[in-house]
Amino acid sequence: MxxxxxxxxxxxxxxxxxxxxxxxxxxxxxxxxxxxxxxxxxxxxxxxxxxxxxxxxxxxxxxxxxxxxxxxxxxxxxxxxxxxxxxxxxxxxxxxxxxxxxxxxxxxxxxxxxxxxxxxxxxxxxxxxxxxxxxxxxxxxxxxxxxxxxxxxxxxxxxxxxxxxxxxxxxxxRRFSPHYLDWAAFGVMTLPSIGIPLLLWYSSKRKYDSPKSKKN
Incomplete structure (x- = not known):
């Protein structure tokens, strides 16, 4: 021991x-x-x-x-x-x-x-x-x-x-990507709904704002 x-x-x-x-x-x-x-x-x-x-x-x-x-x-x-x-x-x-x-x-x-x-x-x-x-x-x-x-x-x-x-x-x-393609697709899809009314408004504006020809 x-x-x-x-x-x-x-x-x-x-x-x-x-x-x-x-x-x-x-x-x-x-x-x-x-x-x-x-x-x-x-x-x-x-x-x-x-x-x-x-x-x-x-x-x-x-x-x-x-x-x-x-x-x-x-x-x-x-x-x-x-x-x-x-x-x-x-x-x-x-x-x-x-x-x-x-x-x-x-x-x-x-x-x-x-x-x-x-x-x-x-x-x-x-x-x-x-x-x-x-x-x-x-x-x-x-x-x-x-x-x-x-x-x-x-x-x-x-x-x-x-x-x-x-x-x-x-x-x-989904969380962190800049989503460039998603934004591009969104722009293409929304372009007609925004662009067509804008073209109509611009055409009408030119028609009514054009100066009237003076009568002799």
């Missing part, structure tokens, strides 16, 4: 010590279009920021939230890798999709995995636990160990745009 506790405490403190240094990535996923429309391009942007103290290695961004039966890929990839992201720097990636169906869709998070450490040393606080007789007595001894940093895999998630609606092409055109 004591040995298990000893191992558990040491491993916990090693994890805490390793967390003091290393890469730390923050990722965002955003839609650049104001409206998502069936059959029209939909642009997504992924941004990754390294707010840690060392470079992130073998960074991989993966987004499996777009079923191929619902979205087609116009340009870009939904799975992309970077060899290294330096501290206090960022990278961006853009993907253009095309929704194939109208309706509501839940835009969920993308997955980001990376190796946290890159060389150097980390300060680890170690605790030694001793047992005397039948009762567990702890003698805590803290000191600093200089251990080489071992890279370990970290997995995180980006922000999620959330649920949004994908408009049907006809509905989008």
């Amino acid at each position: 004591t040995r298990m506790l000893h191992v558990f405490v040491i491993l916990s403190l090693l994890a805490l010590g390793s967390g003091e240094e290393g890469a730390r990535l923050l990722a965002s996923k955003s839609l650049l279009n104001r409206y998502a429309v069936e059959g029209r391009d939909l642009t997504l942007q992924y941004s990754i920021y390294n707010v840690g103290s060392s470079a992130a290695l073998e960074v991989e961004l993966s987004d499996d939230s777009f079923p191929p039966e619902d979205f087609g890929i116009v340009s870009g990839m939904l799975n992309v890798k970077w060899d290294r992201i330096a501290p206090a720097s960022n990278v961006s990636h853009t993907v253009v999709l095309r929704p194939l169906k109208a309706g509501y869709f839940n835009f969920t998070s993308a997955t980001v995995s990376y190796l946290v450490q890159e060389g150097g040393q980390v300060v680890v606080k170690a605790v030694k636990v001793l047992s005397e007789s039948k009762h567990l007595q702890s003698i805590v001894m803290c000191w600093k160990l200089k251990c080489p940093l071992l890279p370990f895999l970290q997995v995180g998630y980006s922000s999620a745009p959330g649920q949004g609606g994908i408009l049907a092409q006809r509905e989008f055109d």
Whole structure:
């Protein structure tokens, strides 16, 4: 029991010590279009920021939230890798999709995995636990160990745009199209009802307003 506790405490403190240094990535996923429309391009942007103290290695961004039966890929990839992201720097990636169906869709998070450490040393606080007789007595001894940093895999998630609606092409055109053809057709249909009375009025006006010839 004591040995298990000893191992558990040491491993916990090693994890805490390793967390003091290393890469730390923050990722965002955003839609650049104001409206998502069936059959029209939909642009997504992924941004990754390294707010840690060392470079992130073998960074991989993966987004499996777009079923191929619902979205087609116009340009870009939904799975992309970077060899290294330096501290206090960022990278961006853009993907253009095309929704194939109208309706509501839940835009969920993308997955980001990376190796946290890159060389150097980390300060680890170690605790030694001793047992005397039948009762567990702890003698805590803290000191600093200089251990080489071992890279370990970290997995995180980006922000999620959330649920949004994908408009049907006809509905989008009805709401936002300038309707040039509709206005042209309306003008052609209303032209006779306005033009014919106008021509009759103008002809009558010319007839009655013409100066009478003077008799000699």
